[in-house]
Amino acid sequence: MSSLYRKWRSQSFLDLYGQEHVVRTLRNAVAQHKVAHAYLFTGPRGTGKTSTARILAKAVNCLNPHEGNPCNACEMCLAANEGRALDVIEIDAASNTSVDNVRDLRERVAYAAGEGRYKVYIVDEVHRLSGAAFDAFLKTLEEPPEHVIFVFASTEPHKVPATIISRCQRFDFRRIGPEDALRRLREVAESEGIAVDDDALMLLVQGANGSLRDALGLLDQALAYSDGGISAAEIRQALGLTDPMLVARLTDHLLDGEVGRGLEDAATFIASGADPGQLVRQLVDYWRYLLLRASGVQQASWVDPALADSAGRHVSRLSTAQIVRVLAALTGQDFSAKYNLPPELPFEVGYVEAALGLQERRPAAPSVQPAPPAPERRTAPPSTPAAAQPSASVERAQPKTEPAAPADTGPTVPAPIPAENGNLSDLDAAWAAIVTRMRSRSKSLEAILKSGYILGADNGEMKVGFLYPFHSEQLNKTSARKALEEVIVETLGVSYRVKSLVATKEEIEAARGSGTVAEDDGFVEEAAESLRKLHIEKLGNGHS
Amino acid sequence: MWNVIGHKRAVSALQRALETNRLPHALLFTGPEGVGKTHLALELAKALNCAGEDPPCGSCIHCHQTEIDSHPDVSVVERADGKDSIVIGQVRELRDAASLRPFQGRRKVYIIAGAEGLTDQAADALLKTLEEPQPQLTMILTASEAEGLPATVVSRCRVIPLQQVETEVIAAALRAAGQDEASSARLARLSRGRVGWALRAARQPKLATQQQELAVRLADLWSLDVDGRLLLIESLTDKKDRAAVRRSLELMMILTRDLLFITQGLPPWFMGTDEADLLRSRGAGLSLREIHGRMAALKAAMERIDQNVDPRLSLEAALISAA
Numbered sequence: 001m002s003s004l005y006r007k008w009r010s011q012s013f014l015d016l017y018g019q020e021h022v023v024r025t026l027r028n029a030v031a032q033h034k035v036a037h038a039y040l041f042t043g044p045r046g047t048g049k050t051s052t053a054r055i056l057a058k059a060v061n062c063l064n065p066h067e068g069n070p071c072n073a074c075e076m077c078l079a080a081n082e083g084r085a086l087d088v089i090e091i092d093a094a095s096n097t098s099v100d101n102v103r104d105l106r107e108r109v110a111y112a113a114g115e116g117r118y119k120v121y122i123v124d125e126v127h128r129l130s131g132a133a134f135d136a137f138l139k140t141l142e143e144p145p146e147h148v149i150f151v152f153a154s155t156e157p158h159k160v161p162a163t164i165i166s167r168c169q170r171f172d173f174r175r176i177g178p179e180d181a182l183r184r185l186r187e188v189a190e191s192e193g194i195a196v197d198d199d200a201l202m203l204l205v206q207g208a209n210g211s212l213r214d215a216l217g218l219l220d221q222a223l224a225y226s227d228g229g230i231s232a233a234e235i236r237q238a239l240g241l242t243d244p245m246l247v248a249r250l251t252d253h254l255l256d257g258e259v260g261r262g263l264e265d266a267a268t269f270i271a272s273g274a275d276p277g278q279l280v281r282q283l284v285d286y287w288r289y290l291l292l293r294a295s296g297v298q299q300a301s302w303v304d305p306a307l308a309d310s311a312g313r314h315v316s317r318l319s320t321a322q323i324v325r326v327l328a329a330l331t332g333q334d335f336s337a338k339y340n341l342p343p344e345l346p347f348e349v350g351y352v353e354a355a356l357g358l359q360e361r362r363p364a365a366p367s368v369q370p371a372p373p374a375p376e377r378r379t380a381p382p383s384t385p386a387a388a389q390p391s392a393s394v395e396r397a398q399p400k401t402e403p404a405a406p407a408d409t410g411p412t413v414p415a416p417i418p419a420e421n422g423n424l425s426d427l428d429a430a431w432a433a434i435v436t437r438m439r440s441r442s443k444s445l446e447a448i449l450k451s452g453y454i455l456g457a458d459n460g461e462m463k464v465g466f467l468y469p470f471h472s473e474q475l476n477k478t479s480a481r482k483a484l485e486e487v488i489v490e491t492l493g494v495s496y497r498v499k500s501l502v503a504t505k506e507e508i509e510a511a512r513g514s515g516t517v518a519e520d521d522g523f524v525e526e527a528a529e530s531l532r533k534l535h536i537e538k539l540g541n542g543h544s
Numbered sequence: 545m546w547n548v549i550g551h552k553r554a555v556s557a558l559q560r561a562l563e564t565n566r567l568p569h570a571l572l573f574t575g576p577e578g579v580g581k582t583h584l585a586l587e588l589a590k591a592l593n594c595a596g597e598d599p600p601c602g603s604c605i606h607c608h609q610t611e612i613d614s615h616p617d618v619s620v621v622e623r624a625d626g627k628d629s630i631v632i633g634q635v636r637e638l639r640d641a642a643s644l645r646p647f648q649g650r651r652k653v654y655i656i657a658g659a660e661g662l663t664d665q666a667a668d669a670l671l672k673t674l675e676e677p678q679p680q681l682t683m684i685l686t687a688s689e690a691e692g693l694p695a696t697v698v699s700r701c702r703v704i705p706l707q708q709v710e711t712e713v714i715a716a717a718l719r720a721a722g723q724d725e726a727s728s729a730r731l732a733r734l735s736r737g738r739v740g741w742a743l744r745a746a747r748q749p750k751l752a753t754q755q756q757e758l759a760v761r762l763a764d765l766w767s768l769d770v771d772g773r774l775l776l777i778e779s780l781t782d783k784k785d786r787a788a789v790r791r792s793l794e795l796m797m798i799l800t801r802d803l804l805f806i807t808q809g810l811p812p813w814f815m816g817t818d819e820a821d822l823l824r825s826r827g828a829g830l831s832l833r834e835i836h837g838r839m840a841a842l843k844a845a846m847e848r849i850d851q852n853v854d855p856r857l858s859l860e861a862a863l864i865s866a867a
Contacts, residue, residue: 003702094668263810264810335843336847340576
């Protein structure tokens, strides 16, 4: 009745995956007889800390090591593998936390190793030792007898005192990458005689989230439902994974504004005994993938192959801002465990919220198949190549420089502004994009630009108006003007000379043909609104 | 024969694991309160030690002793009465006892019920036992959700998720227990998938009646103006009682969710036909956005109460802000 994760615990440095940086150093240390007297292994669960500690303990005492790797055949290795080695002492610090436990250990440390060269103390969950226990350790740890090696392992290194850490060689174990996890699973599956393809194993790897123990545990779980071979479908069933087609369908309904059908589909699915939490996780994973795709990131994430087609279709219908809104809605629904609520509630509230979030700016959604950047041109004369080309290059560069800035929550709209015949179609949006881009160069200049307005842009000159002379003067400095001109080229793909001037409110409004000049950035209004709310709530109290 | 109501999938998985000798040494049953997690764990404990045919047979000495909580090799660790958590002392005790061989049965079975109550220290102290217990030990943890436990604990367990039991299954079980057709259906619906509650309500009819009355009166909630809402709540709940406010919020949320389903043309889950009509007539005019706003307001109130805001204040703020 042994779990796969115990049966297949790594027994030599060779089958320790995903921690090459640790393995190389340790093997060299053993081979060159330069083993440190104290190690600290840290890292997330299931990444090989305890396994490495045990392998190291074997390696230093192995009678026949090969380039620092234990042979797993000599008397010493066999004893260690069977857990009867006298010189490998494992201590569970989480249940032996007190200073007395450490005192005890300290006294025994002095005695020489029984059979091998070294006595190895493996102290797991070391962060749980009490403060006094840690202190009692310090002297021993700094200058232990020649024959003693301490290996500490912990998932929470921030709880280990600095005085301990500074006396140890520290190794940070990484989460196991998908390739390594897949390779290990493949190996185990083959040795166990399980017929399973890589797509199916990849589902396990995804579920394991960087922990090899979790991955093997999931494989175990999938095996419990099958005889011999496992397909991707069976793994989905065994792990309670949602049918990827449901994820695609729910997304379709969301985009079509058919909330009721989405809720119905989900309800049917959940009524069949599926786990609603898993449904949300998979939906979020999928939308995260859409977000990466929409931001122009290639190959950054794994998506269920069954969803590859629909992802392309969905991405073309969505803006980054919309995806961010949907993700925020889906992920923001943790209900307190103190309430006995239907487990599908987080999904349902999130789904409705996501649908409402998509509706908000529905007209702005590029629901048309994406053509070159042309948001409604009036009697558009064919754009000159000079104007078209730079704007196209801006389009490509955009996602990289402006990752996932939600259009309505961020301060600005970083959409590319195509310049037509040297005239800008949307001055506000253009200015907002310029100001945003300025941030990475100069925060102080960005702050100044925020109070400016484009009064006009033609004949290669951009007039920027300010209400106050101070702002205008700042921009008249050569360095500031140069910086702004460069940013304008980067943002719009067209170069302008900048002219900064002081203008009255009326002038600005006249130039821009609208009355939207705010004397502040909406702060006063916002404050008034929240005061109003507060007031209402207070009144409510007073009444009751 | 497993004496379990519902959970067919989980039971068949466990049964299969037993037959193929692949049952892991550490399991975690997750699911909402009252669906029968601890009960299933005890059934599994019976199956592991059962000496009869078709384990768990329910009649051999092992099954019997487990049933009446006197089997020397089966123990349930849970929060001590009046305590909020399972403390490290309890885990140490468990660990020491668990390192011994079984006394009478084939396997020792330790059940940690409500494992989200483990303190961080207690959870860490459990890790070693959970990962590499002595060969004749099976550990079963129960929790309402895996996310409520440290990842280090979950990673060492096979997670078996249990869902709320289908209404028909509960109704059938109640009929089998001697309830008449109508009240079986009613109790099953009111139980919201919690087998434990349904069985209790079958013994204490008052429980169900209260629940139903409350639901009918709360159905009016969103059709009233702010004053009316406050008065209604005033008459229903003792607003200083944190637990009572929680139960009211819970019910309001469930009713609002039913309203959502009704307005979307879907069958409600909690309300019966008559009440659903009532709810429909009350909430017909609400838009999707308005319903969502109400759910969000209730959710915010739940969170505030968890953050120790005055329960009365939180509840009233929710009712007012969802104008």
